[in-house]
Amino acid sequence: MTAPAIETQNLSKEYPYGFLHLKRKTSLENLTMQVEHGEVFGLLGPNGAGKSTTIKLLMGIIFPTTGSAQILGKPVSDVSMHRDIGYLPEQPYFYDYLTAAEVLDYFARFHGFNAAERKERVQKMLQRVGLETAGKIQLRKFSKGMLQRVGLAQAILHDPKLVILDEPMSGLDPVGRREVRDIILELKNAGKTILFSTHILPDAETLCDRVGVIARGQLRGVGAPGSIVGVKSLGMEIVFELTGSRPQSEPIRAKAAKSGSNYRMNANEAELYEVLAELREAGAKIVSVTQIKPTLEDFFMELVGKDGARAAAIEVTGQ
Amino acid sequence: MSRILIVAQNTFREAVRDRVLYNLVFFALLMIASAVIVGQISMDIETIVMVSLGLSAISLIGLLIAVFTGVGLVSKEIDKRTLHAVLAKPLRRWEFLLGKFTGLVLTLTVNTAAMGAGLFLAMWYVKHSIARGDTVVLVALYFILLKLTLVVALAMMFSCFTSPLLAILFTGGLYVAGLFVAQLRSLQVTQMSPHTQKFFALLSFLLPNFGNYDVMGAATHGRAIPRILVLHNTLYTALYCAIVLSVAAVIFSRKDLK
Amino acid sequence: MMAGKTAAWLMLLILPAGFAGVWRLQRKVNVERDALYQEQDEVLVRSPKLMKLVTMEYSTLAAEIYWTRAVQYYGSRHLEQETNLESLWPLLDVATTLDPNLLPAYRFGALFLSEPEPRGAGRPDLAVQLLERGLEANPDCWRLDQDLGNVYYLELKDYKRAGEAYLEGSKKPGTQSWMKIMAARFLEKGNSRETAAILWTELFNSSNDAAIKENARVNLELLRADEDIERLNALAEEFAAKTGRPPKSIGELIQSGLLGGVPGDPVGHPYVIGPDGKAAISAKSSLFKEKSVYQRPL
Numbered sequence: 001m002t003a004p005a006i007e008t009q010n011l012s013k014e015y016p017y018g019f020l021h022l023k024r025k026t027s028l029e030n031l032t033m034q035v036e037h038g039e040v041f042g043l044l045g046p047n048g049a050g051k052s053t054t055i056k057l058l059m060g061i062i063f064p065t066t067g068s069a070q071i072l073g074k075p076v077s078d079v080s081m082h083r084d085i086g087y088l089p090e091q092p093y094f095y096d097y098l099t100a101a102e103v104l105d106y107f108a109r110f111h112g113f114n115a116a117e118r119k120e121r122v123q124k125m126l127q128r129v130g131l132e133t134a135g136k137i138q139l140r141k142f143s144k145g146m147l148q149r150v151g152l153a154q155a156i157l158h159d160p161k162l163v164i165l166d167e168p169m170s171g172l173d174p175v176g177r178r179e180v181r182d183i184i185l186e187l188k189n190a191g192k193t194i195l196f197s198t199h200i201l202p203d204a205e206t207l208c209d210r211v212g213v214i215a216r217g218q219l220r221g222v223g224a225p226g227s228i229v230g231v232k233s234l235g236m237e238i239v240f241e242l243t244g245s246r247p248q249s250e251p252i253r254a255k256a257a258k259s260g261s262n263y264r265m266n267a268n269e270a271e272l273y274e275v276l277a278e279l280r281e282a283g284a285k286i287v288s289v290t291q292i293k294p295t296l297e298d299f300f301m302e303l304v305g306k307d308g309a310r311a312a313a314i315e316v317t318g319q
Numbered sequence: 320m321s322r323i324l325i326v327a328q329n330t331f332r333e334a335v336r337d338r339v340l341y342n343l344v345f346f347a348l349l350m351i352a353s354a355v356i357v358g359q360i361s362m363d364i365e366t367i368v369m370v371s372l373g374l375s376a377i378s379l380i381g382l383l384i385a386v387f388t389g390v391g392l393v394s395k396e397i398d399k400r401t402l403h404a405v406l407a408k409p410l411r412r413w414e415f416l417l418g419k420f421t422g423l424v425l426t427l428t429v430n431t432a433a434m435g436a437g438l439f440l441a442m443w444y445v446k447h448s449i450a451r452g453d454t455v456v457l458v459a460l461y462f463i464l465l466k467l468t469l470v471v472a473l474a475m476m477f478s479c480f481t482s483p484l485l486a487i488l489f490t491g492g493l494y495v496a497g498l499f500v501a502q503l504r505s506l507q508v509t510q511m512s513p514h515t516q517k518f519f520a521l522l523s524f525l526l527p528n529f530g531n532y533d534v535m536g537a538a539t540h541g542r543a544i545p546r547i548l549v550l551h552n553t554l555y556t557a558l559y560c561a562i563v564l565s566v567a568a569v570i571f572s573r574k575d576l577k
Numbered sequence: 578m579m580a581g582k583t584a585a586w587l588m589l590l591i592l593p594a595g596f597a598g599v600w601r602l603q604r605k606v607n608v609e610r611d612a613l614y615q616e617q618d619e620v621l622v623r624s625p626k627l628m629k630l631v632t633m634e635y636s637t638l639a640a641e642i643y644w645t646r647a648v649q650y651y652g653s654r655h656l657e658q659e660t661n662l663e664s665l666w667p668l669l670d671v672a673t674t675l676d677p678n679l680l681p682a683y684r685f686g687a688l689f690l691s692e693p694e695p696r697g698a699g700r701p702d703l704a705v706q707l708l709e710r711g712l713e714a715n716p717d718c719w720r721l722d723q724d725l726g727n728v729y730y731l732e733l734k735d736y737k738r739a740g741e742a743y744l745e746g747s748k749k750p751g752t753q754s755w756m757k758i759m760a761a762r763f764l765e766k767g768n769s770r771e772t773a774a775i776l777w778t779e780l781f782n783s784s785n786d787a788a789i790k791e792n793a794r795v796n797l798e799l800l801r802a803d804e805d806i807e808r809l810n811a812l813a814e815e816f817a818a819k820t821g822r823p824p825k826s827i828g829e830l831i832q833s834g835l836l837g838g839v840p841g842d843p844v845g846h847p848y849v850i851g852p853d854g855k856a857a858i859s860a861k862s863s864l865f866k867e868k869s870v871y872q873r874p875l
Contacts, residue, residue: 059407062575063578077578080409087407093400095329097336109325110408154404368627412579502645524600531606537613548609555602562595569587572579 003073004034005162005193006041006058011067013053027053029217030067035195040188042208042225043197050217051197052090055166058195059087072162083111086158090166090197092151096140100131100150103139104157111158125153130179144171152180156187163187165196169203181207235268235292238275241285248282262287322410323418330422334388343380344430348437350376355441367539369445370456373438374538378463381431385423385467386490389474392419394483397576406576413568420475420564427467435460450541458549459538465556466532470494472560473527476567479574494529501530527559625674632675640676643668647686665689666703673710683711684724688789691728701732719756722746727776730763740764755779774800795867798843802858802868805840809848809856812836823854 011031014024028050035041043051056062058069060076074081094103104122113121126132129149139147148171155163168184169177184207187194198204204211205225212222239262242249256263263284267275272289279286334340354372393416396402405415438456443449473493477486500523531552537544579587632639647668669686672679689697691704708725715721726742729735740763747756755775762772774797781793812835816824819833827850830836839847846862858865 056576059403060578061403061406063573077580079406079411082407082409085407087404089400089403089407091400092404094404095333095401097333106325106329107404107408110322110410151404524603525596528603528606531603531610534613542613544613545609548606548613551602551606551609555599555606558595558598558602562591562599565587565591565595569579569584573581573584 002037003070005037006033006035006069006071006195008033008054008058008069009067011054011057011069012065013050013057013062014065026217028057031214031219033212033219033222035193037193038188038191039209040184040194040196040207042204042211043195043214044199044201044204044211045197045214046199049214051199051214052166053217054214055164055195055197058164059085083158084161086155086160086163088148088151088155088163088165088168090170092147094139094147094150094154097138099136099138100126100142100146100153101135103150104154107154108157113158121157125157128156128183129153145173145176148172148176152183156183160192162193162195165194167198168196169198169200177203235266236272237288237290237292238265238267238279239263239287239289240265240279241287242282243285244283246281246283248278249284252279252282252284266292322414323421326405326410326415326418327421327425330392330419331425334423334426340384340388340426340430343384344433347376347380347434351434351437351441355445366442366446369441370438370539371535373441374456374459374463374535377431377434377438377460378466380434381427381463381467382470382494384430385427385470386474386487386494388423388426389471390478390483390486390490392423392475392478393571394478394486398483400577402576412572416475416568416571417564420471423471424468427471428464431460431464431467453541455534455538455541455544458544459534461549462532462534462552465552466529469527469529469556469559469563472563472567476563476570479567479570493527497527497529500526501528501533528555531555625671628671629675636675640672640679640682643672643675644679644682647672647682647689665698666700669707673707673714677710677714680711680715680718680720683707683715683721685786685789687724687728688792691732693732701728704728704732717749717751719746719749719752722749723756726759726763727780730773730776736763753783770800770804798864799868801843802864805842805848806856806858809840813850813854813856817854824850825854826850827856 008031011028012026013028014026017023017025031050031054043054045051053062057064058071058076060079069076072081072084095106098106101122104125105118108118108121122135123132126135129152131146131149131153134142134146139150142150148168152165152168155165165184168180172180181203184194184196196207208225210223211225213220239259240256241261242253242256242263252265253263256265258264265275276286276289351369351373354369354376396405396419402415406412435457438460439449439453442453442456470490474486474490477489481489500519534544536542628639629636647665665686669682669690672682673686676682687704687708690707691697691701693699705725705728708721708728711721712718712725722742722745726739726746729739729742740760743756743760743763746752747760759772759775759779762769762775777793777796777800781790781797784790784793809830812830813824815835816830816833824830824833827836827839827848830850831839841847842858842862842864844862844864846859846864848856849859851857858868
């Protein structure tokens with residue numbers, strides 16, 4: 001049984017603040033978790049929950065008040081293991097007087113590639129993140145989305161075993177997000193371990209093998225996205241089109257809820273096929289039949305809801 | 320070691336692409352040119368005026384670059400968060416610091432050499448020859464460079480634990496203090512009590528003694544500077560920089576970044 | 578992150594060792610730099626007009642810098658008992674050109690310049706020039722008249738001009754009553770020890786500057802010594818008249834009943850009779866060294 005890719009024990013971070021630094025704000029409290037090799041792990045939580053704090057602690061950008069963490073078996077203070085890690089910071093910002101190619105080349109140097117290798121890898125990366133035409137443009141002219149891609153490129157340029165991404169989807173349009181999702185899946189298929197943080201739940205649901213939910217500095221739950229919320233089925237939702245005017249249509253139209261040009265109707269599992277037969281009689285065209293499960297979102301909202309007003313306060317004051 | 324050089328080369332590249340630097344160097348060259356004109360006002364002292372004004376200009380511009388860029392080396396990276404991605408590489412924090420330092424010192428060397436070349440050009444223009452005595456100006460330029468190196472180290476250290484503005488003020492203040500204390504030592508006729516005098520004598524050893532680098536008199540009059548002084552000044556600078564950079568490294572290695 | 582312990586050990590090792598090295602190097606550098614500047618104290622620019630042009634609105638500041646250098650220069654040379662003060666005049670010249678209202682430069686500058694070598698530059702003529710420039714720029718400053726009068730009286734022995742200077746000063750605002758009295762004394766009595774004593778006493782009382790006070794004090798002591806020696810010499814002549822030869826020691830004077838006890842000089846050291854039969858300050862007295870430095874026979 002090999003050690004996990006990432007491991008923390010009671011990792012905590014407190015910030016002193018206020019006059020004379022006498023008060024303390026806890027941004028992370030006793031975080032104990034593991035990320036196994038080869039899995040995609042999502043760190044979920046509302047803004048200010050402590051996701052970025054966790055990642056920064058792992059990367060050695062800030063230092064823990066108590067507790068410890070190891071990456072690839074080595075303590076996080078040992079920067080030599082950074083050789084095998086790729087990191088995308090949140091709101092990445094790079095030297096704006098350099099071009100995209102130059103930035104990637106600069107970062108590549110730290111991994112000891114020779115000039116020819118670097119050139120090749122930089123080219124490949126630019127292509128992969130969709131920036132092959134922007135290689136010679138100075139970063140000061142890049143949009144946020146383009147910077148995000150450069151960030152992603154420098155994170156995977158050296159083919160690391162572990163990739164840590166802080167809010168990788170932020171600032172991207174839907175196309176961009178799709179591309180990032182694809183890259184993450186590619187990496188997963190290549191056997192990499194991925195840890196990323198996000199507050200966008202659908203991404204977590206589709207990508208992650210496991211998620212850890214963090215709120216207000218504490219880990220509230222870890223597990224597969226589905227397992228967190230329970231597999232309790234609340235029935236099936238049928239979406240259908242109904243045109244024409246057979247005699248069976250009217251009662252159905254009355255029962256169903258209209259949504260756009262379609263109709264929706266719920267049915268529990270036992271009566272599903274009956275309802276479907278009814279709809280067929282009425283000449284309905286079935287668009288989709290989906291299981292109604294409590295989503296991560298519901299779990300999330302409940303979590304945030306519990307903390308309710310205080311959570312809102314966190315958002316506003318940042319304290 | 321090579322990691323330090325990677326950071327150094329990048330820092331140098333940043334400086335080269337910074338237009339402000341070019342403006343400053345250009346300004347210095349302008350001052351040297353004007354020194355030629357000023358020198359012609361008074362007979363006999365053209366060379367003296369030109370050398371002293373020229374060296375002063377080079378020193379002043381160099382100081383501006385050393386202080387402002389020196390402070391910005393670390394603080395700009397922290398503020399803009401360009402640092403985060405770099406620290407994710409297998410690079411220790413002190414290596415990063417040393418790399419930045421080396422890069423800026425390299426930049427200053429190139430700048431000082433360029434401005435020095437301008438000065439020699441002006442000297443040649445005025446005197447139509449370069450005598451052996453003028454090699455003293457080279458030593459004076461070297462001393463200016465040593466001085467700037469120490470200033471950069473101080474600027475970096477301060478920027479590791481205070482805001483950029485305070486770091487600039489502290490560095491500038493320490494420079495002035497270093498000059499002042501050096502002067503005090505030679506001030507025999509004072510109104511100070513022996514205790515105060517001893518205190519200032521102690522300070523003159525603790526504080527960086529920027530008076531060591533002042534050879535304006537020798538340079539303007541073409542008097543040779545003993546090689547042993549060159550050696551000792553170099554050692555002094557190296558040792559003091561080592562102290563300051565160690566302190567900076569310790570502070571930086573334990574600092575939570577944004 | 579560098580652990581707290583590592584950091585502490587590092588600092589504990591590097592700081593003291595580093596500063597010890599810095600200290601040693603600094604001492605060496607100090608010696609070498611002093612040697613470098615031994616032969617000649619450099620003055621950046623000796624031309625007052627040029628400096629005035631170059632420094633523009635910072636003239637006053639530049640004046641201060643020149644003035645400070647003058648004081649340092651005088652101080653360091655004074656302690657080394659050196660006579661070459663040729664750089665002093667240009668420093669003062671530039672300082673007062675850049676800032677004509679820099680009173681200390683005129684006052685102390687005149688003092689340094691006028692005192693005879695080795696203590697001063699021995700150039701009372703330059704002192705007069707400086708003070709006259711000062712009076713032109715600061716016509717209401719009676720202290721400058723006082724200083725001018727002193728130079729004429731003490732160094733140039735021109736009692737008429739000394740009196741005239743003091744008279745001028747006595748008419749200016751803020752002046753003190755003895756200025757007029759002294760003017761009268763100079764003009765009437767010319768050279769006299771009493772006049773000089775009053776002059777030095779006034780200088781001692783009125784000045785806040787330690788150097789000037791010291792100067793005045795020593796001069797007063799020397800004056801008293803001269804007085805004592807004059808009286809002793811009178812006694813020596815009496816002795817010679819009586820015995821047909823000059824006295825060989827103070828002891829002989831006491832034995833012959835002319836002196837009641839051993840007279841001491843103003844610092845308490847006994848006087849001696851020199852080989853020429855005349856009284857003198859003992860070479861072992863601290864006043865002896867001062868006399869040779871101050872060289873102020875009256």
